[in-house]
Amino acid sequence: DAKTTQPPSMDCAEGRAANLPCNHSTISGNEYVYWYRQIHSQGPQYIIHGLKNNETNEMASLIITEDRKSSTLILPHATLRDTAVYYCIVRVAFDGGATNKLIFGTGTLLAVQP
Amino acid sequence: DVKVTQSSRYLVKRTGEKVFLECVQDMDHENMFWYRQDPGLGLRLIYFSYDVKMKEKGDIPEGYSVSREKKERFSLILESASTNQTSMYLCASSSPQGGGQPQHFGDGTRLSIL
Numbered sequence: 001d002a003k004t005t006q007p008p009s010m011d012c013a014e015g016r017a018a019n020l021p022c023n024h025s026t027i028s029g030n031e032y033v034y035w036y037r038q039i040h041s042q043g044p045q046y047i048i049h050g051l052k053n054n055e056t057n058e059m060a061s062l063i064i065t066e067d068r069k070s071s072t073l074i075l076p077h078a079t080l081r082d083t084a085v086y087y088c089i090v091r092v093a094f095d096g097g098a099t100n101k102l103i104f105g106t107g108t109l110l111a112v113q114p
Numbered sequence: 115d116v117k118v119t120q121s122s123r124y125l126v127k128r129t130g131e132k133v134f135l136e137c138v139q140d141m142d143h144e145n146m147f148w149y150r151q152d153p154g155l156g157l158r159l160i161y162f163s164y165d166v167k168m169k170e171k172g173d174i175p176e177g178y179s180v181s182r183e184k185k186e187r188f189s190l191i192l193e194s195a196s197t198n199q200t201s202m203y204l205c206a207s208s209s210p211q212g213g214g215q216p217q218h219f220g221d222g223t224r225l226s227i228l
Binding site for chain 1: 118120147149156157159162172173204206214216217218219220221222224
């Protein structure tokens with residue numbers, strides 16, 4: 001079972017920031033938070049991940065609360081091509097076992113409106 | 115950028131056929147994975163490999179086998195295809211290096227068994 005909770009859908013105006021929340025209240029100390037997105041009929045695309053600190057890359061920023069029980073993915077200037085299902089996943093670093101499979105929940109369908 | 119390439123985007127086969135799905139990654143990753151994705155069921159891990167010639171069963175290995183003769187290539191084999199194996203098949207790879215390295219996915223193969 002997925003260990004995260006996300007809203008099923010969100011809308012965002014093109015050019016505005018999209019803030020996607022994720023609740024992971026049962027996260028363990030050694031579990032990372034990963035974000036992926038999936039555009040229809042394509043494979044999941046890795047966006048960003050973090051353990052404790054906030055992270056930023058060329059695609060997005062990840063804000064993790066101090067207690068690590070929730071996080072927010074920020075797309076700073078959403079475009080129509082950002083319309084996708086966004087998945088928040090918590091997982092330990094790979095240790096050679098099948099426990100390192102990725103468990104995708106239902107995600108958030110982000111619809112960027114023109 | 116990491117590149118995971120799956121040999122076919124769409125494939126149609128008949129029941130009883132032996133089907134080969136190929137996956138190649140160009141980042142010298144030790145770990146490779148095969149998932150299938152079905153509506154309402156999310157991603158399910160079929161097999162994974164953490165080294166050449168090494169393989170481990172995931173959650174749903176029945177009816178499948180894998181081969182990893184070279185580090186960059188991981189093949190999924192449907193020994194005798196059945197209609198319940200109609201699905202989207204996703205290959206992923208990752209590095210075992212520290213820092214919770216993410217899995218990177220290919221674009222998927224949408225397989226139909228008639």
